[in-house]
Ligand SMILES: [Zn+2]
């Protein structure tokens with residue numbers, strides 16, 4: 001198997017920063033660069049990964065806090081991808097002012113993600129699924145080759161993302177999980193934006209908000 005996932009925990013909100021590495025082509029995709037990228041940059045250097053894209057599960061500040069710095073540290077000029085429904089959130093600092101954290105919005109994304117879009121890494125593809133609820137432009141990335149989905153703050157191990165922030169909606173979140181996550185193969189591993197990994201089966205059975213035990 002040539003695709004490999006690296007996960008680093010970063011910053012005060014313990015964000016998961018993820019690198020998807022294709023060992024064959026040397027390409028890598030980086031997801032949600034948060035505050036502290038020391039470990040992330042070390043992996044990129046040691047493994048000699050060329051980052052071709054930086055993709056965002058959504059536009060909250062803790063998921064993009066490291067982007068500006070990261071772009072100065074990479075030799076490659078990666079594409080920066082976000083769903084357009086989170087552009088307003090991004091432009092006003094990703095909700096950081098609600099937490100009284102001073103954050104300058106980074107440069108605008110130059111790749112607008114859309115539902116059903118397929119992105120390439122080496123000979124592999126990943127699929128973008130639009131999953132509003134936690135924020136209007138939340139997406140997940142499904143990587144069939146390693147039976148894994150990167151799900152941001154949509155769903156966590158026995159939890160779901162908060163829906164009380166700007167643009168959040170619990171009804172949309174529940175709908176997104178039921179139609180876009182629970183329809184993935186049951187053994188799909190879910191890598192959330194914070195906390196431990198889980199799986200589709202695990203959450204269908206035990207998630208108290210949306211699984212069989214809900215209602
Ligand atoms: Zn968030």
Ligand SMILES: [Zn+2]
Pocket residue numbers: 015060062063153193194
């Ligand atoms: Zn988050």
